[in-house]
Amino acid sequence: MVMNQHRESKPSGRILVVEDDPEIAGLIRSTLEREGFEVLVCGDGVGAIAQYQSWQPMAIVLDWMLPGLDGLEVCARIRQQPGPVDPFILMLTARGEELDRIIGLSTGADDYLVKPFSPRELVARIRALLRRSLRGPTGSASSSASTPTYETAHFKIDLDRHEAHQKLDAENWELLNLTALEFKLLAAFLSYPNRVWTRDQLIDKLWGDDFFGDERVVDTHVARLRKKIETNSIVTVTGVGYRFDD
DSSP states (O other): OHHHHHHHHSOSOEEEEEOSOHHHHHHHHHHHHHTTOEEEEEOSHHHHHHHHHHHOOSEEEEESSOSSSOHHHHHHHHHHSOOSSOOEEEEEESOOOHHHHHHHHHTTOSEEEESSOOHHHHHHHHHHHHHHTTSOTTSOHHHHHHOOEEEOSSEEEETTTTEEEEEOSSSOEEEOOOOHHHHHHHHHHHHSTTOEEEHHHHHHHHTGGGOOSOTTHHHHHHHHHHHHHTSSOEEEETTTEEEEOO
């Protein structure tokens, strides 16, 4: 009993659970609370967006099939209007086809878990997602210490200050509003301009042994970074991966 009280007094982070099945929602909530998380449960898509905006969770466990707005639409809207906290999103669904996984990840989900699932696996995946935000900008402390800045013709990044800038003209630079993962991805590209990166290499560079999920999540973050920098610098190398040309 003393252990449970200690966990409740020092939650590991806020988790928003969006699930319209009361039994499944209750199972997820009790599982996460036992692990020390602060949990808020919502049963519909419209309410989920409102709770995300007001509560600012670190992660969202999001069911695919919801009344009102489905999980895909909720995920897309959250990614389109990010708040002070850009949450990790773990999507739950009874669908197991590869195409459905790709659709879910393309809307901005970070990972995908098919029902029925093990509570232990759910916790492992959430912890793996949250660990990603604790790693250094390039996934390597020694690299950050030896080369704290990178610069190309139109971009520069400061790892110590955790700032990335894009060149507007000959004299002016714009500070980019990037999530932690987008910052890490851009840092990796700028560290080796013109290098071709496979998905596996990017996963190892950004997340190392902490990665737990579908490798196509890399495509999602590349697409989101491309949209923010609004250039053709990130080139798709068909059948291989990505290259940064600047």
